[in-house]
Amino acid sequence: MFWQQLINGITLGSTYALIALxxxxxxxxxxxxxxxxxxxxxxxxxxxxxxxxxxxxNIFIALFVAMTVCIIIGVSVERIAYKPLRRxxxxxxxxxxxxxxxxxxxxxxxxxxxxxxxxPQVINDQLYHIxxxxxxxxxxxxxxxxxxxxxxxxxxxxxxxxxxxxxAASEDYDTASLMGINVNRVISFTFALGxxxxxxxxxxxxxxxxSIHPLMGVMAGTKAFCAAVLGGIGSIPxxxxxxxxxxxxxxxxxxxxxxxxxxAIAFTLLILVLLFKPTGLLGRPIQRKV
Numbered sequence: 187m188f189w190q191q192l193i194n195g196i197t198l199g200s201t202y203a204l205i206a207l208x209x210x211x212x213x214x215x216x217x218x219x220x221x222x223x224x225x226x227x228x229x230x231x232x233x234x235x236x237x238x239x240x241x242x243x244n245i246f247i248a249l250f251v252a253m254t255v256c257i258i259i260g261v262s263v264e265r266i267a268y269k270p271l272r273r274x275x276x277x278x279x280x281x282x283x284x285x286x287x288x289x290x291x292x293x294x295x296x297x298x299x300x301x302x303x304x305x306p307q308v309i310n311d312q313l314y315h316i317x318x319x320x321x322x323x324x325x326x327x328x329x330x331x332x333x334x335x336x337x338x339x340x341x342x343x344x345x346x347x348x349x350x351x352x353x354a355a356s357e358d359y360d361t362a363s364l365m366g367i368n369v370n371r372v373i374s375f376t377f378a379l380g381x382x383x384x385x386x387x388x389x390x391x392x393x394x395x396x397s398i399h400p401l402m403g404v405m406a407g408t409k410a411f412c413a414a415v416l417g418g419i420g421s422i423p424x425x426x427x428x429x430x431x432x433x434x435x436x437x438x439x440x441x442x443x444x445x446x447x448x449x450a451i452a453f454t455l456l457i458l459v460l461l462f463k464p465t466g467l468l469g470r471p472i473q474r475k476v
Contacts, residue, residue, distance in 0.1 A: 189319045191441045192434060197325045197394065199433020200332035204387035205410035206417070206425040207339065208380025214356040214420035215376055216272065221283040222263055223384055224407015225290035230256045230385025231305070231398040232298060238308055245308040249331075249389050253382040260381025261374050269370070287403075294400040302399040305392035328390045335386055336426055339379065343422060348375055356420070405449060409436075412456040418469020427467060431455075 208223045230252040237248035267286045271279040314321045343349040348371075354362040355372045363369045391406070392398045413432045417424025432452055439451045459466060 187441065189317075191437050193319060193321055193325065195434030195437035196430055197328055197433070198437055199413075199430035200329060200336075201387040201391050201394075201429075202406070202410050202413045202432050203426045203429025204332060204335065204383045204390075205406060206413040206429045207336070207422060208377075208384050209411050209414040210417070210419055210422060210425040211352070211376050211380050213414070214422075215352065215359060215373060216268075217276070218268065218279050219283065219411065220268075220377075220380075221280070221407070221411075222267075222286040222290060223380065224403030224410065225287050225294075226256050226260050226263075226381045226403075227384040227388040227391075227406060227410075228294065228398070228400065228403035229259060229290065229388070231388030231392045231402065232294060232303070232400075233385070234389035234392055235303060235305055235398065238306055245389075245393070248308075249386060252385040252389050256381040256385035257378045260377045260384075264374060264377040269373075287407075291400060291403070298400055300400060302397050305396045305398055307396065308393065324393055328394060331386065331390065335383060339383070339422065342379070348372065352376060409449075409452045412452045415456055415466055416459050418466030421466065421468045424466055424468035431467075 205223065205227050208226070209220060212218055212220045212223075233252040233255045234245075234248045237243045237251045238245060241248075243251065263286055267282045268279050271282055309324055309327065312323050314323070314326070343352060351362070351367045351372045352375070354365070354367055355369055359367075359369045359372075362372075387406075388398070388402075391402075409432060410429065413428035414425045415428070416431060417426065417428025432455065435455060436448050436451050439445075440448050444451075
């Protein structure tokens with residue numbers, strides 16, 4: 187039972203981790219909580235459905251299309267809703283983020299309707315038995331894709347020039363700009379990366395649960411934000427760890443008979459971590475940029 191629930195929790199937690207990475211990267215550079223990020227995840231799921239059902243694309247091509255569309259949307263949101271407010275008070279971009287979130291939720295509800303939409307079974311699922319543990323083919327694909335994306339992100343951040351620029355901007359983007367770094371380009375690239383990962387998470391959740399709806403980004407985004415804070419907001423490894431930890435805790439709570447409280451588990455963990463380790467599991471105090 188333990189190992190079975192651990193696998194299930196890691197599968198769910200990997201999708202939380204993908205969304206949490208967007209929160210933590212954006213916060214690490216411009217100190218903004220992008221509350222519209224959950225809606226980017228939702229749009230990615232819907233684009234994946236359209237790509238698979240209407241255009242009859244392979245699921246991996248559909249995943250790429252969803253990531254591309256969400257990159258365009260994410261960068262556009264940053265340019266329109268956040269960039270003009272970058273030098274304003276801290277509250278102004280936060281209100282703008284909430285407004286964008288509500289706008290995208292309402293727009294998708296008008297387009298697709300408020301009801302849930304079935305995600306077609308795009309993979310001939312089969313079960314693999316390893317001792318007493320049963321793993322589905324869909325779970326294996328989700329774990330491989332999520333791991334590949336997270337490893338790819340780490341390689342970008344550590345070894346590519348744009349990744350080094352992101353790290354410099356996260357320390358102090360004013361000083362980084364004085365040293366020749368195009369901060370606007372770095373911020374746009376950060377939103378693009380986060381949006382692509384969120385879209386991938388949306389498609390994976392659709393594959394896993396076979397159902398999506400226009401408000402799915404609200405709770406998933408909130409839980410991913412909790413995961414980012416659990417791991418340490420601004421820390422990329424922390425976001426990954428926080429997402430996995432949250433997924434395992436949520437599935438474990440359901441297995442113990444507390445299914446009715448599965449959403450409360452995330453917020454309880456958040457409160458406990460903030461009480462005893464306010465910077466998160468792997469976080470460090472971030473100097474306020476003025």
